[in-house]
Amino acid sequence: MQIRTILNRIQKHKGFVYGCVHFGPSDKPPSLEVQLRACKGSLGCCSGCSQPRPGYDHMAERRFEFIPMWGILIFFLYALRRVDCPTCGVVVEKVPWAQGKETQCLSYQWFLAGWAKRLSWKETAEVFRTSWGKVFRSVEMAVRWGRAHVDLSGVLSIGVDEIQYQLGHKYLTLVYQIDGHCKRLLWVGKERTEATLEGFFDWFGPERTVALKYVCSDMWKNYLTVIAKRAAQAINVLDRFHIMSHMSKAIDEVRAQEAKELVSKGYNPVLTKTRWILLKRPENLTEKQEVRLADLLRYNLRAVRSYLLKEDFQYFWEYTSPGWAMRFLDKWCTRALRSRIEPMKRVARMLRNHRTLLSNWFKAKGALSIGAVEGFNNKAKLTIRRAYGFRTFGAAEIALYHTLGRLPEPEFTHRFC
Numbered sequence: 001m002q003i004r005t006i007l008n009r010i011q012k013h014k015g016f017v018y019g020c021v022h023f024g025p026s027d028k029p030p031s032l033e034v035q036l037r038a039c040k041g042s043l044g045c046c047s048g049c050s051q052p053r054p055g056y057d058h059m060a061e062r063r064f065e066f067i068p069m070w071g072i073l074i075f076f077l078y079a080l081r082r083v084d085c086p087t088c089g090v091v092v093e094k095v096p097w098a099q100g101k102e103t104q105c106l107s108y109q110w111f112l113a114g115w116a117k118r119l120s121w122k123e124t125a126e127v128f129r130t131s132w133g134k135v136f137r138s139v140e141m142a143v144r145w146g147r148a149h150v151d152l153s154g155v156l157s158i159g160v161d162e163i164q165y166q167l168g169h170k171y172l173t174l175v176y177q178i179d180g181h182c183k184r185l186l187w188v189g190k191e192r193t194e195a196t197l198e199g200f201f202d203w204f205g206p207e208r209t210v211a212l213k214y215v216c217s218d219m220w221k222n223y224l225t226v227i228a229k230r231a232a233q234a235i236n237v238l239d240r241f242h243i244m245s246h247m248s249k250a251i252d253e254v255r256a257q258e259a260k261e262l263v264s265k266g267y268n269p270v271l272t273k274t275r276w277i278l279l280k281r282p283e284n285l286t287e288k289q290e291v292r293l294a295d296l297l298r299y300n301l302r303a304v305r306s307y308l309l310k311e312d313f314q315y316f317w318e319y320t321s322p323g324w325a326m327r328f329l330d331k332w333c334t335r336a337l338r339s340r341i342e343p344m345k346r347v348a349r350m351l352r353n354h355r356t357l358l359s360n361w362f363k364a365k366g367a368l369s370i371g372a373v374e375g376f377n378n379k380a381k382l383t384i385r386r387a388y389g390f391r392t393f394g395a396a397e398i399a400l401y402h403t404l405g406r407l408p409e410p411e412f413t414h415r416f417c
């Protein structure tokens with residue numbers, strides 16, 4: 001069987017035929033070069049207006065990288081025609097296997113983009129003996145295509161979240177769809193200002209915005225302001241994950257400070273290495289950690305009291321009636337405010353200031369996928385970490401859309417993956 005026969009089976013291009021196949025330069029990694037020719041009498045397609053136009057002249061032969069096989073790199077060789085177009089002038093033709101000035105075939109780019117979902121970009125480049133830059137461009141192409149073809153109908157609930165993508169307080173605002181039937185990343189914006197979130201609503205459009213039923217968010221003021229202004233009909237829910245993480249932060253602060261005090265005063269350093277014990281839910285502790293926790297609870301420490309306050313607050317989420325839940329909240333806040341532990345008092349004041357929004361949690365109960373925002377937050381952080389090597393907003397944005405956006409792909413992409 002000839003290579004040409006295989007190529008005709010898997011990747012036929014209308015108006016073009018495969019010619020002879022030979023080995024590439026012997027001083028380079030093993031490669032096969034496949035000649036591509038335009039069919040006799042066929043017209044080139046104008047890259048400006050996509051219409052068939054008469055030929056003008058030929059350019060020098062170019063190499064287009066195709067999907068490698070058995071460790072052998074595959075290149076198509078083709079001399080692009082220039083066409084004489086009455087509307088666009090003399091321009092280079094558009095070919096079906098590659099876009100613009102790209103030296104990689106489209107199928108190869110989709111192939112790399114597919115693998116870049118399963119492996120890190122660096123690993124993908126290593127496995128397929130290509131460069132990080134080429135993997136990046138492939139993913140970028142896939143994301144552009146997917147974003148242009150994405151279906152945004154039927155979005156009822158969204159979650160707004162922020163993550164840090166660089167050291168030094170550089171934030172991204174992420175908007176997710178968190179409906180039961182579809183969970184995905186919808187939009188990524190730079191910073192976490194009011195203008196950022198306004199940017200989302202501008203992109204999302206007024207018609208889709210009025211159809212929103214629930215918007216989940218943190219207590220971050222910029223977000224709350226914009227949500228109230230742009231999606232006033234939707235119920236703004238403060239989500240459990242964010243509120244509990246404010247509490248965890250407070251405990252962390254108390255613990256770190258108290259641990260230092262114990263050491264400096266020469267007491268038994270009972271708080272060293274207890275960070276995770278105090279932050280984890282009791283049901284997630286290992287047996288050894290359980291023993292340490294039981295031991296720790298005997299001490300009348302500020303960190304322990306904060307921990308108990310946090311654990312007590314978990315009952316809040318179990319209520320079904322908003323009335324009872326609010327009574328619980330008020331009592332809890334009173335206790336926290338009397339605790340004389342400043343970080344916990346800060347949390348209590350914050351919760352009191354957002355009483356109405358907190359009660360919305362109970363209105364939305366059951367309608368929202370509760371763990372969705374937290375799940376996405378973790379995945380987004382992991383994506384940013386795995387995609388290390390780029391420190392720019394653009395690259396982080398592309399990596400996030402690629403892994404979390406559930407973007408559509410053209411039919412043919414799965415043929416090679």
Ligand SMILES: [Zn+2]
Pocket residue numbers: 046047048049050051085086087088089
């Ligand atoms: Zn044209």
